Amino acid sequence: MKKTDQSFKSGFVAIIGRPNVGKSTLINQLTGRKISIISHKPQTTRNKILGIIHLDNAQIIFLDTPGIFRPRRILDKKMVRTAYGSISDAVLFMTDGDRREEENDRQILDRLKNNTVYLLINKIDKIKKPDLLPMIARYNSFFSFKEIIPISALKGENIAALPQKIKDVLSPGPRYFSEDTITDQPERFIAAEIVREKLLIRTQQEIPHSLTVEIEKTEEVKGVLRMEATIYVESPSQKRIVVGKSGSVLKEVGTKARKELEELFGMKIYLGLWVKVKKDWRQDEKFLSRMGL
Ligand code: GDP
């Protein structure tokens, strides 16, 4: 991947809300032509990428976090923990005017305290005007939202300004997806970026931009996503740094990347890391195009 462009922002935004609250409607509404819907294999245990919005100099990736409401079985509880774990950059918490659900919402919100959370009160076309302000006051009393926005996902009310608001709270990040090419395997790109990020953090200034990561293979076997990643460096001395003493650096990077990926994808992951020296890979056109650079 290219050197991170500090002016480009990207991030993952979880859309959370009980079934029927209007999440899919919102995504469809945001879609217009700006969003590319990513089709995923149906996999209920897994966080789904709902769609991507491309803005000027920014990219927002919306995640559905299934199973966050009313976990019944142990497995569901585990999924819920994963869903909470996956919430990284911002959360759109959706609710509607149903007062019976407020206590339930409060319990979920209790666990989102360390996140930037927008409250979207959906279906304002149906909510009685005098009910809205007291409702906002109640939600405000139990959670500190970044902002509370009454919307109608169905009618498209108060939706247009949302992407820009989200963009404002995102940090600089990579362009995970190109605007035109939509991959059916976004995991690969995301995984490569995450491994690369962990490597750069761990090796600090030692290996600035002379490494790149390729995810060679992803395969789901019995509920475990197996990924094989190759880290390309330019010299044997760089390889020694990346591998570390008795493999210590590689091991640490692998563990950190794996944990983050497990949270993001909501499933168990096996991550195999390999390091190869490829002199002058940055000059190798064929190699670069294979890497999508
Ligand atoms: P999800 O389960 O959270 O994805 O909810 P959906 O997007 O499938 O919406 C559930 C139902 O609520 C559908 O019948 C939608 O048409 C309806 N709905 C969604 N947004 C609105 C809205 O703003 N106003 C009204 N009146 N209905 C809405």
Ligand code: MG
């Ligand atoms: Mg839905």
